[in-house]
Amino acid sequence: MSRPIPGHVGYACSYTPLALVLASGFTPYRVLPVTSGPDQAGLHLHDNLCPHVKRILDRALAGDLPDMAGMIFMNSCDPMRRLADAWTKVKGGNVAMVDLPVNGLSRSVDFFARELGRLAGILESWGGDPVTPKRLASGIAATNEIANALAGLENHPPCGLGGSVIYEAYTACATSPPAEALAFVKGIVGSRSTSMADSDAPKVFVFGNVLVGSEAINLIEACGARVALEDTCMGSRMFRRMEMAEGEVSFTALARAILSGKACARTFDPARPGGIALDMLEAARGCGARGAICHTAKFCDPYLSRLPHIREVFRKEGMPLLVLEGDCTARSIGQHSTRIEAFLEMLR
Amino acid sequence: MLGQYFESLESGILSSIEKDGGKASPRKLYALEIARLGRRLYDGGHKVAWCGVAAPFDLLNAMGLTSCFVEFVGAMLASTGMAGNIIEQADHWGYSSDACSYHRSVTGAALAGLMPVPEILVGTTCPCTGGLGVIENLARHFGKPLFVLNIPQNDTVEDVRYLADQLRDLVGFASGHTGIPFDQERLTRAIENTNAARELFVEIFDLASRVPSPASSKDLNNFMISLALLLGTRECVDLARAFKDEFARRVETGSAGVKGEEIRLLWIQNRIQFKNPIEKMLEDEFRACIVIDELNDIYWDPIDPDDPFEGIARRCILIPFNGPSSRRIEHLKKLALTYRVHGAINPCNWGCRQGTGMRGLIEAGLREVGVPVLNLEVDCVDDRKFTEGQFRTRIEAFMEMIGSNRSSRRDS
Numbered sequence: 182m183s184r185p186i187p188g189h190v191g192y193a194c195s196y197t198p199l200a201l202v203l204a205s206g207f208t209p210y211r212v213l214p215v216t217s218g219p220d221q222a223g224l225h226l227h228d229n230l231c232p233h234v235k236r237i238l239d240r241a242l243a244g245d246l247p248d249m250a251g252m253i254f255m256n257s258c259d260p261m262r263r264l265a266d267a268w269t270k271v272k273g274g275n276v277a278m279v280d281l282p283v284n285g286l287s288r289s290v291d292f293f294a295r296e297l298g299r300l301a302g303i304l305e306s307w308g309g310d311p312v313t314p315k316r317l318a319s320g321i322a323a324t325n326e327i328a329n330a331l332a333g334l335e336n337h338p339p340c341g342l343g344g345s346v347i348y349e350a351y352t353a354c355a356t357s358p359p360a361e362a363l364a365f366v367k368g369i370v371g372s373r374s375t376s377m378a379d380s381d382a383p384k385v386f387v388f389g390n391v392l393v394g395s396e397a398i399n400l401i402e403a404c405g406a407r408v409a410l411e412d413t414c415m416g417s418r419m420f421r422r423m424e425m426a427e428g429e430v431s432f433t434a435l436a437r438a439i440l441s442g443k444a445c446a447r448t449f450d451p452a453r454p455g456g457i458a459l460d461m462l463e464a465a466r467g468c469g470a471r472g473a474i475c476h477t478a479k480f481c482d483p484y485l486s487r488l489p490h491i492r493e494v495f496r497k498e499g500m501p502l503l504v505l506e507g508d509c510t511a512r513s514i515g516q517h518s519t520r521i522e523a524f525l526e527m528l529r
Numbered sequence: 530m531l532g533q534y535f536e537s538l539e540s541g542i543l544s545s546i547e548k549d550g551g552k553a554s555p556r557k558l559y560a561l562e563i564a565r566l567g568r569r570l571y572d573g574g575h576k577v578a579w580c581g582v583a584a585p586f587d588l589l590n591a592m593g594l595t596s597c598f599v600e601f602v603g604a605m606l607a608s609t610g611m612a613g614n615i616i617e618q619a620d621h622w623g624y625s626s627d628a629c630s631y632h633r634s635v636t637g638a639a640l641a642g643l644m645p646v647p648e649i650l651v652g653t654t655c656p657c658t659g660g661l662g663v664i665e666n667l668a669r670h671f672g673k674p675l676f677v678l679n680i681p682q683n684d685t686v687e688d689v690r691y692l693a694d695q696l697r698d699l700v701g702f703a704s705g706h707t708g709i710p711f712d713q714e715r716l717t718r719a720i721e722n723t724n725a726a727r728e729l730f731v732e733i734f735d736l737a738s739r740v741p742s743p744a745s746s747k748d749l750n751n752f753m754i755s756l757a758l759l760l761g762t763r764e765c766v767d768l769a770r771a772f773k774d775e776f777a778r779r780v781e782t783g784s785a786g787v788k789g790e791e792i793r794l795l796w797i798q799n800r801i802q803f804k805n806p807i808e809k810m811l812e813d814e815f816r817a818c819i820v821i822d823e824l825n826d827i828y829w830d831p832i833d834p835d836d837p838f839e840g841i842a843r844r845c846i847l848i849p850f851n852g853p854s855s856r857r858i859e860h861l862k863k864l865a866l867t868y869r870v871h872g873a874i875n876p877c878n879w880g881c882r883q884g885t886g887m888r889g890l891i892e893a894g895l896r897e898v899g900v901p902v903l904n905l906e907v908d909c910v911d912d913r914k915f916t917e918g919q920f921r922t923r924i925e926a927f928m929e930m931i932g933s934n935r936s937s938r939r940d941s
């Protein structure tokens with residue numbers, strides 16, 4: 182059931198400038214594609230759109246949302262644009278569509294900085310505070326604090342927590358005010374002693390886009406894997422540490438940090454076409470993984486078009502890769518358990 | 530394979546024109562120019578740029594680059610019946626069958642060595658995410674430099690300037706990588722050609738909107754989407770003039786594109802690219818004519834030939850596929866009313882998140898102006914999935930519905 186959380190602004194993409202939302206006095210609330218509401222999005226969105234956007238629309242249609250001052254959409258891909266269109270039509274209210282270049286070249290940074298300035302004005306018109314440099318600096322500091330706390334979990338001494346625990350923390354941080362988020366993370370550190378140091382479970386690197394909630398990672402771990410690192414849009418890509426001195430804080434600096442931070446397949450450097458394949462390989466090697474699992478939402482064009490090359494590179498470089506497609510439910514991961522088990526068997 | 534195809538297409542059309550004493554219908558001249566473009570792409574004697582759909586082709590033509598959006602290859606493979614086999618190559622590489630078949634066929638063609646190696650590639654973020662992914666793949670496959678145009682969603686002064694600045698960067702990029710120096714004079718002439726063609730297009734579309742329309746369903750099939758490739762050239766102006774003159778003649782003589790025109794239709798997005806009986810069936814059995822295609826419209830202003838970058842940028846931004854669906858739907862409504870259509874057909878190309886994704890929204894929007902939409906679930910490139918019987922049933926039912934709507938309106 183939804184509970185009223187005043188002062189929240191919804192968002193649906195990891196490129197959303199969370200620091201800016203915090204700077205305007207709102208709490209960013211990630212509308213996760215998880216709902217027990219009926220499947221009704223098909224009335225407005227074609228079946229060939231990813232389940233990520235369809236489930237978010239289902240939440241809007243079922244009224245399965247907390248009170249929110251408005252909803253921010255990033256122009257990350259065709260389905261996100263279509264979701265913004267459909268959301269505007271079926272739910273109305275305050276909606277902001279923020280343009281998002283596909284690269285971090287200087288012109289793109291300047292353009293995106295202007296978009297961030299425009300978003301600041303929109304948030305103010307929704308009842309938020311004016312985003313002054315000082316407020317922006319504190320928004321960035323708050324985001325960094327969460328990012329640091331989460332990074333602390335990833336490197337939890339001496340051995341690291343289970344991936345599902347970390348994922349749980351990401352999800353909590355994406356939907357709670359900063360103070361609550363931090364308390365949650367600290368609580369995990371204090372209460373769990375899950376040590377996987379001695380585990381001989383093969384380490385895997387999990388990457389892709391929408392992997393919802395800790396159950397998904399749980400299921401992968403239950404199949405016998407140790408998730409050493411993940412790079413997904415509801416995990417480590419959501420909170421980016423933004424290195425900038427206080428005097429440097431500006432929309433431009435924020436734009437640069439977002440566009441040059443961890444990227445999903447929709448963002449790329451034209452000078453390095455296909456670079457995502459090498460980046461993911463390096464990440465897999467860097468965390469000592471014996472193999473990698475790429476999980477994507479079905480019908481996701483950014484990944485559909487890059488996956489054949491990613492597969493090719495992993496094959497050539499001898500890094501085992503399992504590609505899974507899902508519909509944003511833990512059930513769909515569950516359906517893949519035999520394949521995951523077989524894959525892990527091969528890694529042992 | 531495709532190179533030979535274009536070459537023999539060109540020579541075949543030329544000899545048939547010769548046989549007819551130099552006379553040719555505008556549609557034949559159109560086919561000739563498309564064949565010539567295809568030949569230039571494939572003959573190895575021209576510098577090629579593979580692009581996204583929203584690339585500025587007049588600018589690239591003025592730079593001496595034979596440029597083309599990659600989806601053109603998919604359409605050509607479909608029209609020659611070769612798409613299915615080529616798509617299989619992409620499938621073997623692991624390209625998902627959930628992706629758009631334009632992109633699957635282009636990918637297959639590149640893997641099969643059927644795409645000429647370009648000098649550069651120019652990706653565009655509009656119209657679709659999948660298209661940009663393919664261009665990135667091709668840049669890697671060919672090992673050639675890639676430039677990406679981020680096309681903003683809005684046409685504010687700042688957004689137009691952002692794109693115009695990228696276009697200026699593109700000139701430097703293209704020149705640097707191809708060794709072709711930028712010639713302002715040549716660009717000015719190209720833009721003058723664009724503007725001259727634009728004026729003629731306005732007249733063509735005005736004539737096509739008459740009742741009955743002088744255009745048959747086939748006359749303006751793939752028209753603007755293909756002619757965008759020739760923008761900036763003399764050939765484009767000549768071709769536009771040929772269409773305008775022919776339509777003016779038909780209007781004057783009262784000769785309709787479809788004899789006894791009964792039903793007027795709007796076609797959304799692109800046509801089905803492989804040979805199919807739909808247009809003929811519409812015309813022969815229902816005296817229904819596709820009088821307007823979504824992209825057959827002039828939605829941009831004349832461009833300043835001496836300082837064209839802002840004007841070109843605005844044209845790219847205003848392509849109906851860009852921006853929110855509300856803008857696209859307003860455009861469709863405007864076309865529906867201007868052309869006095871009785872219904873619209875939306876071929877929902879499987880794999881197209883951009884266009885097919887908004888199917889429901891388009892249908893609701895056109896309903897507001899009393900225009901029913903027939904959504905055809907189809908793959909516009911891969912004919913292996915096409916089942917004529919199913920389409921026939923759906924079209925018959927739709928035509929009947931339009932017919933009874935019209936007679937009940939007449940009765941009331």
Ligand code: SF4
Nearest residue numbers: 231233258260478481
């Ligand atoms: S899952 Fe893919 S297609 Fe869907 S919203 Fe995310 S990036 Fe876009």
Ligand code: SF4
Nearest residue numbers: 629631656657881883
């Ligand atoms: S049909 Fe859709 S996805 Fe395919 S090329 Fe056209 S706009 Fe892109």
